[in-house]
Amino acid sequence: MLTKNNLWKAVMLLIILATACAPAATPTPAPVPVKEVTRVVEVTREVPVERKIKAGFIYVGPIGDYGWTHAHEQGRLYVEDKFPWLETVYAEAVPEADVERFLDRFIVEEKCDVVFTTSFGFMDGTVAAAQKYPDKIFFHCSGFKRTPNLGTYMADFYQLYYLNGLMAGALTKTGKIGYVAAHPIPEVVRHINAFTLGVREVNPKATVDVRWLFAWYDPAKAREAAEALIAAGADVLAFTEDSPTVLQVGQEYTQKGQPVYTFSHYSPMEKFGPDSCVSGQLVDWGIIYEDILAKVYLGLYTNKNLENVDYWWLIREGAAKLGGAFEHSINPKFEDALKAVKVTEPLLGELSVYDLVMKRIEQMKDPAMLFDPFTGPIKDQAGVERVKAGQRLSLGELTTIDWFVEGNVGTIPR
Amino acid sequence: MWDFILLVLRAAIPAGTPLLFGTLGEVTAERSGVLNLGVEGMMIVGAVTAFGVTQSTGNIWLGVAAAALVGGILALVHAFASITLRVNQVVSGLALTMLGLGLSGLVGKRYIGMPPRTRFAPLAVPGLSDLPIIGPLFFRYDPLVYLAIALVPVLWFILYKTRWGITLRSVGESPATADALGVNVFRVRYLAVFFGGLMAGVGGAYLSVVYTTAWIEGMTAGAGWIVIALTIFAMWDPVRALLGAYLFGGVRVLQYRLQPLGISPNLLNMLPFIFTILVLLVSAGEAMRKRIGAPEALMQPYMREER
Known part of the structure; x- marks a missing residue:
């Protein structure tokens, strides 16, 4: 039975319900807002606009x-x-x-x-x-x-060091090339080896004399090591050290009338030795x-x-770039000298060292990696064959390499 | 063999020159009784100042002068702390080194990777530079090498043969006695420390505008600490400082020339410090200390009316 009080309550309830339902009774067709909502949800999931x-x-x-x-x-x-x-x-x-x-x-x-x-x-x-x-x-x-x-x-730079080596082998007159090296770890050994492989490809009699700094960064030591190498007869220098010192030493000697050619390392250092720096390694x-x-x-x-x-x-991905400056991969001052030296490559025939460098870059840029510096036969310092003809060193072997290739002078301190 | 020795000597002199500048300054400061461990800091600020001023003016001498001045000003900070405020000299000096390393990095940001605008041409002494053997060995360096060498007899003369010298040494030996004789101990110490800063600044300048001709952060790489060792090794004497600086320079240079013979550079790297430890061992006794010339009042702040 509805009492008077309950009746009032029921009436009130009806009124409230009616008011609450009123907005829903708008003439807008129902499916459209639903569609919109779904789209918004999708968007938030795929592109997080607010995400940092x-x-x-x-x-x-x-x-x-x-x-x-x-x-x-x-x-x-x-x-x-x-x-x-x-x-x-x-x-x-x-x-x-x-x-x-x-x-x-x-x-x-x-x-x-x-x-x-x-x-x-x-x-x-x-x-x-x-x-x-x-x-x-x-x-x-x-x-x-x-x-x-x-x-x-x-x-990694090993391909660049190899290309630098090709140029070093073409430019040396004394047949003695110097390498100022930071620490005796696989990365540096790999780079020295790649450099020497390049040198010997062009100039099979040339040697690479290695001096260790035991420092990643020490301009004074780098200068002393570079001068020691020049005193020992080196007329081309490459290095692994984080300052442009070796290039400056090369520039000084070149200006004095005793040309010493150098390869920039890591940053665009050519401006420190514009007459000495041939090329180098750049990273991105x-x-x-x-x-x-x-x-x-x-x-x-x-x-x-x-x-x-x-x-x-590597070079293929664009992370490693040949050059001592971002403007050119080889210092224009040395282009003629490099074009004048001819070598005979088994597959490419006779060509200049300049062309060989360009060809090698092309081959290494190819997705199939048509060429790799560490392709056998490669002998170590003792003359023992470490890589058989036709084989390549694997990534694992490259990252743990602890022996010098034939042509290096000096030892790896242990 | 003879060629080898000549080449090593030829390279050892420039390698030892920044050490010589620094050591001459530190000898003077320590002779007055103030140990300044801030040499590394003053040198590196000198290096960045010299490079910056040389780049903007195109004049190396202005760069070197500015480096000397800035080194001197930094030394005055140490002088104020250790002489006037009488704080521990070791702490104040170390703080100066850290300050210098940080400050130079901050100021030097814009000079990174800048090729030098100008450089010293080797100064061939007319007539003498063409002599066989001796010519290339002694008479074909940059002007700062000669300046360093010239400072040695001058400083020696001042220290041992003039009134200024005896005043300086007496302040380092017994400041109270000097004070009683009417010497202004504070002024003498301030001047000596300031001179030490000047020299450290020039030593740093040598590294950045002559030896490596570039500004590179942290380029002193411990040269300031070798100076501290060298001051003890030289037994606070300018002439022995010259010999020591070239000896240490020679050791550095030899590291890379002896490497093909299988001699580890690490071994040669230790030599300066081994020599210094030997000198310290020998000089441990009181009698010996006096004989080798360690300033009696080194590291003791002076306070008037004390004792």
């Missing part, structure tokens, strides 16, 4: 070293400029033993999504951090340890960082699938 990525970079040297760290810094600036959704932070001159502390800071305080560590010696610290922060993404440069959230990357880390960060942004790289992500970028 923060990337941290940990460098081993000062960004002003004009070598390794400087080149990575150029890469960082390139991606930061390129991607509006990217924010970056960096720490320079980080001691190798200290990297974990910096990784903690970048993850916890700076809230980085991705951290790049750019020295071989940072490897174990980065692995530890990757395990400690499994939901973050890490990339380590020049190492070989990977986990689901830690990938590796490297732009920017395109590697671009590729990695774009894939992280698109969700292709996650904290679960990096176990097999290993960048080993």
Whole structure:
């Protein structure tokens, strides 16, 4: 039975219901808003408009070293400029033993999504951090340890050193070539070997005298080693050290009337020795960082699938470039001299060293990698055949190489 | 063999020159009783200043003068802290080194990768530079090498043969006595430390505008610390500083010339420090300390009316 009180309540309820239903009774056809809603949901899932990525970079040297760290810094600036959704932070001159502390800071305080560590010696610290922060993404440069959230990357120069070697072999008059080397590790040994293979391809009697600095960066030591090599008869110098000192020494001697030709390393150093620098090795880390960060942004790289992500970028990918300046791959002053020296290549016939260099670049740019410097037969210093005719050294062998090819003078300290 | 020795000597002199400048300055400062561990910092700021000024004016001498001045000003910071405020000299000097390394990196950003605008032509001493053997060995260097060599007898003469010298040494041996005799201990120490800064600045300038002709961050790479070791090795004497600087320069140069014989550069790298430790061992006794000339009041701040 409806009491008076209950009746009132029922009436009130009806009125409220009527008011609530009123907006729904608008003349707009129902399917349209539903469609719109679905589309919005789809869009949010595919392109995260509001999403930002923060990337941290940990460098081993000062960004002003004009070598390794400087080149990575150029890469960082390139991606930061390129991607509006990217924010970056960096720490320079980080001691190798200290990297974990910096990784903690970048993850916890700076809230980085991705951290790049750019020295071989940072490897174990980065692995530890990757395990400690499994939901973050890490990339380590020049190492070989990977986990689901830690990938590796490297732009290697051995092809460039080989090309430099071809030119060095053509230009030497004394048959003695000097190499100022940083540390006796596989990477440097690989580069010296590639250089010597190039030298001997053009000039089978020439030798490459190696002096070790035991430093990545020490301009004074580099000068002393370069002068020691010149005193021992070298008239062409290549090097692995992070300053333009060897080029400056070459320039001084060339100006004094005793030509010493040099090859720039890592950064565009030709301006430090315009009359001495023939060519050199240049790197573009920017395109590697671009590729990695774009894939992280698109969700292709996650904290679960990096176990097999290993960048080993060479001339083909554009990460390694021939030259002592970005404007030209060979200093125009030396073009004629290189065109004047002829060699006979089994497949290409007789051609100038200049043309041989260009041909080799083409072959190495080919997706099928038609040529590789480390193709047998290759003998070591003792004359023992280490690579059989027709075979190539594998990536694993290249990254662990610990023997000198025939033609090198000096030993690898152990 | 003879050629080899000549070439090593020829290279050792420029390699030792920045060390010689720094050591002459540090000898003077320590003779007045103030240890300045900021040499590395003053040298590197000198290096960046010299490079910057040389690039903008095109005149190396202006660059070197500016480096000397800036080195001197930095040294005054240490002087104020350690002489006036009497803080621990080791701490103040170390702070100066860190300050210098940081400051030079900051200021030097714009000079990275800049080729030098000008450089010293080797100064061949007329008549003498054409002599066989001796000519190329002694008379074909850049002007700063000769300046460093010329400073050695001048400083030696001032230290041992003039009133200024005896005043300086007495302040380093017994400041209270000197004070009683009417010497202004503070002024002498300030001047000595300032001179040390001037010299360190020039040493740094040598590295950036003569030896490597580029600005590279951290380019002193420990030269300032070798200067500290060399000051002890030279037993606070300008002439022995000259010999020591060229000896250490020679050791550096030899590292790469002896490498083909299987002699590790690391071994040669240790030599300067081994020599220094030997000198320290020999000089550990009180009597010996006096004989080799360690300033008695080294590292002791002076306060008037004390004791």
